[in-house]
Amino acid sequence: MTTNPIRVRFAPSPTGYLHVGGARTALFNWLFARHHGGTFVLRIEDTDDARNTGAAVRVIVDGLRWLGLDWDEGPGAGGDRGPYFQSQRGGIYAEYLDRLKTSGHVYEDGGSVRFRLPREMVVVPDLVCGDVAFDLSDAAIHPDPTIRRPDGSWIFHFVNVVDDAAMGITHVIRGEDHLSNTPRHIALYRALGIAPPHFAHIPLILNPDGSKMSKRDTGAALESYQTGGYLPEAVVNYLCLLGWSPKDNREKLATEEVVRLFDLANINRKGASFDAAKLDWLQGEYARELSDDRLVALGRAALEEAGVRPEGFPEDFVRAALLTCKGKFRFARELPAYAGFYFTDELSCDAEAVAKHFVAANRPRVEALRERFAGLPAFDCASVEAAIKECAASQGVKAGVLVHPVRLACTGATVGPSLYHLLEVLGRDKVLARMDRALASQWP
């Protein structure tokens, strides 16, 4: 009763893809709504028949859901201010057009209908940009905008304003590309006798070279992150940092934390270049924190996709194998190369590493270790580690001298999970077999 409840909306056009800038606009709207306990509305702007409203809408819905941005009203969520598809709101537009006709704010021109712009100064009180003044007095510079075509279809600027008004939107948070259109929108509200909402124009997302990121540019489609193996929390975190900051130099922030801190006043006015390297860093930060279950699910899928066949192995083995990789990767797609050795006995050893580690001097050392492994009462991580260290000590060498050849013999690579852990997971039989095989070759 004391204040109007906040209502914001994300109003994408179903073009078949969701632009990463659009995703951030949705995110900022969502953050604003959640911060203030307001309502987040999803409205589909499908006035153009040419736009596919089936699969194209699904791309938007899937993208928003993936990011975790839930809407309170809109497709699939219901709401009493619908319909939430512009294609279904023709009656409402006709009604508002009548109001403008009655008040003398529109006129016909070649079959279409134009809105008579007031020839005056219009100030846009923008929550991000401050007061921005536009002089609409010259009709040659600001011609009366069309709001309805001869075929009866509606023009964006009109329906956008009507919908925001009819849906009780209190704050219009959108891309800066709309700032120059806003005086016309404000004029429309006034002609309708409705108080304009608050406006907040957020800066655009740019390509690394500073140009506007548009449809065709790399990384422009949110879907590329979904299919690219990114963790949604990493993408959300990164997007939050593009044009907004908590002001305390923190970079990694949980979404709930951003909801708590988010404020339109803290939004930057400068366009921001998309920095894929920083996103990837955050991806690594979140990958490190993956729960065991999620890591295993992601890892299994990645193995299958790469043609590594984990299904022939016991569930516990796959799980244990994948978990030895925790904290070591950014993208699940790195796992087949990193942990593939668990699932095949045909290791292709790195030639350079072989030349370095399978040297004559190491051979007796590895043989001794092999015998020690064979006699171990238990073949677990701790025993294996102790065995290697004791063996190295008795031979008067550092553990590394044994570690490297064993790793190479058992995994075929010089990089991989912790040796002690991977040996335990691999199991004594396979470890001994792989060491024997390596020992059977020539060690120059």
Next chain:
RNA sequence: GACCCUAUCGUCCAGCGGUUAGGACACCGCCCUUUCACGGCGGUAACACGGGUUCGAAUCCCGUUAGGGUCGCCA
């Protein structure tokens, strides 16, 4: 072209009249270490330019330049 927005390291941010101009990513060293990754330490690197205002300007004002946006019967 007109109008509007913007201008701090390569990039993203901090700074809101007095700072050795800070952090993060990236990059380069060193350390830690069973490899890798992580982590730790250190380094390279910025106030676009020109005028003002002020005792004092990255911070305020004006201009220039540069970048972006808008000028549709696209959304």
